[in-house]
Amino acid sequence: MAKYKSLFNVEGTLGEITFYKNKDGYYIRSKGGVSKERILKDPAFERTRENLTEFGRTATSGKQLRQAINVLLFDAKDGKVTSRLTKALSLVKNHDATSPRGQRMVSIGLATAPGKASLKGFDFNKNAVLNSVLKAQYSLNTTTGEVIITDLIPNQQLAAPSGATHVSLTSAFLNLDMDNDISDLQISPIANLPLNGLATTVTLTPSAPATGTGISFYFLKAAFFQVINGIQYPLNNGTFNALQIIDIQ
Template sequence: MAKLKSFIKIEGTLDDLTFYKGKEGYLVKTKSGVSAKRIKNDPAFARTRENGAEFGQAATSGKQLRRAILALLTDAKDDLVTSRLTQTMTKVKNADTTSPRGERKVAIGLTTAQGKLALNGFNFNENAILSSVLLSDYTLNTATGAIDIPDFIPQQNLDAPEGATHVSLEAGFLNIDFTTDDKDLQLSPIFNTAINNTITPVVLTPVGVPSGSGNALYFLKVAFFQEINGIQYALNNGAFNALQLIEVL
């Protein structure tokens, strides 16, 4: 791959060169000499087909999860969350030790301790890691999805960004079946408070237990706001908001 230094900005294919715009500017690469038909049918590309099928499965599973938690995710994600989650789902898929190569699945990987460990702790906003934002211990009741933060002192237990005057905390309890795409997300009422030195016990209890026979996933979200004339505004469009998958069962 090479970087185009010309003042002429080209995008598209010219002869055997493909020009495109990336994060580092306008780039150019050679066009692949292998046809799609050959990759699809030639025995020499069997491993390529298997890798492609499994990559697609991991990407689809990541998409299923993102869509299942849109109510939490919309204002608590980074620009690379899709690719990062696909990479994580690939690790989960690799924990499937029973399916043939090319047919390994995330749903089967999540039946194993290794697969659950690969997904557990995923931060949807890499610019706001939960453990760096919330400087307080918490407990999770896996039966109800309730998260308890005793003796919460916002000024001391948060690494709040400059300009933040208020914070909201929210818990999510999701049941999702990655085979059928059946999903049910239950959220807690949002707890909102001023960022001060007042001791405020926090209990975030989802309104119900989600139905389904898939995996149980638990989430904790921290979002920051700035109050102006009695109205709270999202701080920098959620760039400092944290959302983490804190447990997988």
Template structure:
């Protein structure tokens, strides 16, 4: 790397030299690295191409899942959810024992028990884990998607953030096929409760089970609000909201 001392300031590439502006002024360096053409065609980079293809597939699979539940997770996610989900998809892809290297698929790995287990319990907001927030036991009917807590007392059964006065709870079932990109999400009506000592039979039932030939993801979401003058406001823009994949079938 060298400094450029000239009355003419250049940025860009010229004759194999790259000119750019850095903290120390205008700098110049020689063009290096392997060309994209060589990576695409040289047999020496076959493993690089295979890894790149599978990484791209895992990224796409994570994006498909996020988009499928975009409205549900909009206020219950952290800023690293994309990369964390891609890592999980990569582990699931590795469970595809039938496809050749470079062509292994998330959809094939996910049908294995190990694949389902790899994503079960995934938290979309690692700043607010459902397992830390919800202290009550609940049941899940996988034939209807219904989640029920027989004796739910918010002040006892939650670890609410400071300032929260109300809580909203909802469940969802997503059928998603990573081989065809088909998806269907069904969400229960939201139950909103004050965080007090009132006992409630909390029942969350989606309007129907989703339609599709893919895998069923069962989701549970908890969101906190603060009431001011009769109006409920999201607490800290949803920073304390939890959304978890509680079951995969």
């Protein structure tokens, strides 16, 4: 692999040479690698095929989770959330102790305590980690999905970004059956507070418990806004909004 300088920025393959770009600049390398047909058929690549199968299933599980909470996720995620979630779910999959190698599944891993622990606390926006944004203690009722933050003092217990004047807090309760791709998401009414010094007990209760035979996920979200002429606008398109899986049952 070599770095090259040219009057023209070239990307693609020319004969046996491939030109490509990464974050450090433009590079050149010789074309090579194992053919797709050999990977799919050669016994020597059996482990590779097993890994690819499990990776595909894990990526699908991540997609199911993201789609199930899209209404929460759309303004509280970073640009690499897909790959980060897939990596986290790969650890969950490893806790499937019953399936043969190459067939391990996230859904079975999540049925175990270590599997749940691997995903609990996952932040969908690495630029706004909930434990750094929210400095107050809260309680969770796993039967109803209700979250209570007692005597929250917004300007002391929230690490609000510069320019923010208000915060919206939301809890959510998801039941997700990955095997059958069935989900039920219940979201609490939004609690919108000015970022002042008044202590307020915030109660976030989803409209109903999530139903189904899958795994139960619980979320807490903090979104920041700025008031201009009496209207609240999302701050920096949600760059500093936090969304975390606070528990899994």
